[in-house]
Amino acid sequence: MPEKILVTSALPYANGPIHLGHLAGAYLPADIFVRYHRLKGSDIIYICGSDEHGVPIMLKARTENVSPQQIVDRYHEMNKKSFEEFGMSFDYYGRTSSTVHHEVSSDFFRTLAEKGEFILKTEEQLYDPKAKIFLADRFIKGTCPACSNPDAYGDQCEKCGTSLSPKELINPRSAITDAEPVAKETTHWYLPLAKYQKQLEKWIDAHPEWKSNVLGQIQSWFKSGLNDRAVTRDLPWGVSIPEDVAKKYNVDAEGKVLYVWFDAPIGYISATKEWAQAKGNENLWKEYWQNKDTRLVHFIGKDNIVFHCIIFPAMLMVHGNFVLPQNVPANEFLNLEGNKLSTSRNYAVWLNDYLQKFEVDSLRYALACNLPETKDADFSWKEFQARHNNELADILGNFINRTLIFAHKYFKGKVPEAGQTDNLDKELIDKIIHAPAALGKLIDNYQNRFYVRDLMELARFANKYFNDKEPWKTRNSDPQVCATTIHLCLQMIRSLSILAEPVIPNSVRKIWKILNISDNPNWNEAGQLKLQAGQQINQPEILFTKIEDEAIETEIERLKKAQTSSTSSQTPEAELESLITFETFKKLDLRVAKVIEAEAIKKSDKLLKLQIEIGHIKRQIIAGIAQHYQPEDLIGKKIIVVANLQPAVIRGNQSEGMLLAASNENQLTLLTVLEDIPTGSKIS
RNA sequence: GGCGGCGUAGCUCAGUUGGUUAGAGCAUCGGAAUCAUAAUCCGAGUGUCCGGGGUUCGAAUCCCUGCGCCGCUACCA
Numbered sequence: 001m002p003e004k005i006l007v008t009s010a011l012p013y014a015n016g017p018i019h020l021g022h023l024a025g026a027y028l029p030a031d032i033f034v035r036y037h038r039l040k041g042s043d044i045i046y047i048c049g050s051d052e053h054g055v056p057i058m059l060k061a062r063t064e065n066v067s068p069q070q071i072v073d074r075y076h077e078m079n080k081k082s083f084e085e086f087g088m089s090f091d092y093y094g095r096t097s098s099t100v101h102h103e104v105s106s107d108f109f110r111t112l113a114e115k116g117e118f119i120l121k122t123e124e125q126l127y128d129p130k131a132k133i134f135l136a137d138r139f140i141k142g143t144c145p146a147c148s149n150p151d152a153y154g155d156q157c158e159k160c161g162t163s164l165s166p167k168e169l170i171n172p173r174s175a176i177t178d179a180e181p182v183a184k185e186t187t188h189w190y191l192p193l194a195k196y197q198k199q200l201e202k203w204i205d206a207h208p209e210w211k212s213n214v215l216g217q218i219q220s221w222f223k224s225g226l227n228d229r230a231v232t233r234d235l236p237w238g239v240s241i242p243e244d245v246a247k248k249y250n251v252d253a254e255g256k257v258l259y260v261w262f263d264a265p266i267g268y269i270s271a272t273k274e275w276a277q278a279k280g281n282e283n284l285w286k287e288y289w290q291n292k293d294t295r296l297v298h299f300i301g302k303d304n305i306v307f308h309c310i311i312f313p314a315m316l317m318v319h320g321n322f323v324l325p326q327n328v329p330a331n332e333f334l335n336l337e338g339n340k341l342s343t344s345r346n347y348a349v350w351l352n353d354y355l356q357k358f359e360v361d362s363l364r365y366a367l368a369c370n371l372p373e374t375k376d377a378d379f380s381w382k383e384f385q386a387r388h389n390n391e392l393a394d395i396l397g398n399f400i401n402r403t404l405i406f407a408h409k410y411f412k413g414k415v416p417e418a419g420q421t422d423n424l425d426k427e428l429i430d431k432i433i434h435a436p437a438a439l440g441k442l443i444d445n446y447q448n449r450f451y452v453r454d455l456m457e458l459a460r461f462a463n464k465y466f467n468d469k470e471p472w473k474t475r476n477s478d479p480q481v482c483a484t485t486i487h488l489c490l491q492m493i494r495s496l497s498i499l500a501e502p503v504i505p506n507s508v509r510k511i512w513k514i515l516n517i518s519d520n521p522n523w524n525e526a527g528q529l530k531l532q533a534g535q536q537i538n539q540p541e542i543l544f545t546k547i548e549d550e551a552i553e554t555e556i557e558r559l560k561k562a563q564t565s566s567t568s569s570q571t572p573e574a575e576l577e578s579l580i581t582f583e584t585f586k587k588l589d590l591r592v593a594k595v596i597e598a599e600a601i602k603k604s605d606k607l608l609k610l611q612i613e614i615g616h617i618k619r620q621i622i623a624g625i626a627q628h629y630q631p632e633d634l635i636g637k638k639i640i641v642v643a644n645l646q647p648a649v650i651r652g653n654q655s656e657g658m659l660l661a662a663s664n665e666n667q668l669t670l671l672t673v674l675e676d677i678p679t680g681s682k683i684s
Numbered sequence: 685g686g687c688g689g690c691g692u693a694g695c696u697c698a699g700u701u702g703g704u705u706a707g708a709g710c711a712u713c714g715g716a717a718u719c720a721u722a723a724u725c726c727g728a729g730u731g732u733c734c735g736g737g738g739u740u741c742g743a744a745u746c747c748c749u750g751c752g753c754c755g756c757u758a759c760c761a
Contacts, residue, residue, distance in 0.1 A: 217687090220688050302689085335754095
């Protein structure tokens with residue numbers, strides 16, 4: 001019996017569409033792996049689905065004035081469809097709002113509770129008396145103590161990036177009702193992870209073959225020691241805490257749900273269960289999840305490592321009835337044209353948008369060539385175009401085309417009979433024989449870039465073979481040699497088409513139709529010469545038409561615009577402050593000053609300590625500009641300061657004044673004077 | 685600040701346990717060929733392997749340190 005393989009890709013969060021970063025991280029690598037194993041005849045299933053709970057979805061629902069269910073319905077359908085078009089071969093694509101998932105995850109919680117694995121903690125949390133719910137950090141709004149943004153969230157100020165706790169906010173208010181939150185006691189279940197650290201370490205130690213970026217992250221967490229983690233939240237959207245469990249703990253379950261990180265990975269299990277139901281075999285899921293020998297593989301992005309390598313495995317261990325992952329080949333991040341992706345700034349290539357403009361296989365191939373397998377990688381449209389034109393079209397496509405055209409022109413569209421083989425023929429045959437094992441090993445080791453590289457190398461060799469054999473000459477001089485050449489080229493096309501299925505499944509099916517071969521081939525048989533002489537071949541079609549510069553330029557322009565317009569359109573506040581009198585303005589003593597010394601303040605990422613000169617006066621000021629200016633670059637610079645600001649002590653440093661700078665979300669630039677003027681000069 | 689990953693050709697990236705002259709693709713230049721989507725094939729040049737120390741007969745590779753990028757995490761009026 002073949003080993004059972006259970007593959008999952010991270011459940012995409014259903015509050016937005018899928019972009020290239022997602023595909024490169026968790027989806028394409030998994031799909032290549034799965035398609036390969038299906039061709040091998042492995043007993044494999046591939047499970048995914050939408051992650052539909054949590055605060056961001058609630059917030060989005062609120063800003064659009066619709067229900068959370070409407071939000072997740074929208075993105076679940078959108079992403080499911082995009083994935084299908086992209087050729088993601090999930091056996092099942094579930095969703096965590098399903099009833100099965102609610103049952104499975106609350107059962108999971110119940111089992112852990114009955115085993116006494118949770119601890120309870122009662123703490124004060126902020127509560128919205130008007131909406132009668134507890135408020136997650138993100139649901140508290142207030143004035144940011146750092147930058148005075150009146151709409152900072154309780155976990156972070158989105159304007160200045162400062163991370164906050166709700167208590168730090170000035171004039172806190174509920175994001176839902178604007179009511180002033182009150183502190184109220186609430187009880188939550190915690191998973192004491194420290195208890196399982198030893199067990200987890202032992203398990204991880206048994207997997208030295210995991211990727212180094214993954215192991216590094218895990219070790220980092222182990223080193224600092226695992227903490228108790230709350231598994232429940234006060235939130236009206238999610239999987240409710242089972243009342244029977246709450247009762248045993250003497251806690252009111254009302255308004256409490258499983259924390260999204262707890263229920264989301266269980267989604268893998270519940271989706272598998274739904275898959276089994278759909279297959280008409282209720283218990284089939286157990287053969288994977290509850291079989292000690294199942295090879296469970298989670299494909300994720302690097303942001304998810306801690307959940308899939310520590311927290312979820314801990315949950316599975318504690319539960320006791322499930323297999324642990326055999327590998328978690330997390331990928332790093334994909335950048336775009338040299339910049340970080342940003343969904344909020346719309347700096348991304350959205351899958352649904354791509355699908356309307358280009359071929360699926362082009363993207364699959366281009367991404368596969370440059371997956372962030374060992375470090376962050378960069379996607380550029382120019383490279384995408386080059387991969388498509390130079391490799392898919394010119395090397396692979398053209399080899400197929402020249403062979404098929406030749407066969408039609410001179411062999412009546414039939415596979416010619418092979419005669420005696422010479423050394424070069426033998427070399428080609430040898431490559432065909434050895435390719436499946438070699439390429440398969442790479443996929444099995446999660447080295448997809450090597451796989452596609454070597455695959456294209458094979459097509460390169462095929463072209464060289466064609467060139468060196470010169471069938472257009474032997475056609476007259478030695479027809480038998482010519483027949484052998486074309487015979488072997490056709491065999492090569494067949495092998496290539498099978499070996500390329502994991503990465504370019506659509507194009508490959510076109511080839512199978514042209515060759516009149518089975519659409520259910522076997523990976524290992526790609527190493528055999530199975531085309532029969534005399535077999536009729538259909539008319540070829542161009543598999544990959546070139547992508548013109550214009551199409552690419554449009555996309556590049558779009559991104560450039562997204563990048564610049566987002567900085568200018570989003571940040572400058574439309575609403576200006578209320579009017580002041582000239583007298584008020586005159587109270588500000590603005591001066592030109594010169595930076596004499598500048599140094600970073602230790603243990604701070606943002607602050608610089610500056611010694612400045614205002615005329616003959618020397619002052620020290622603290623400025624939160626370290627992320628935008630190097631201290632040494634400031635020395636000698638003329639800046640503008642508020643000279644009569646009340647002094648303050650910031651992290652133990654006296655600050656006597658404040659420099660002026662213009663800033664928005666991601667930019668900051670110092671104010672200065674256009675022409676040189678002595679320091680101390682007044683600004684009015 | 686702590687921890688982890690990374691830094692190699694103009695660009696995108698390989699370099700397995702230290703071992704000849706550090707590689708591939710693209711781009712550039714030259715040539716061959718004309719079956720084919722002006723496609724293919726052959727040849728050529730290019731490097732402070734981020735900087736600085738150290739271990740070693742020998743370092744891109746191991747150790748220390750500095751710098752830079754990315755992520756997690758902490759601190760932060």
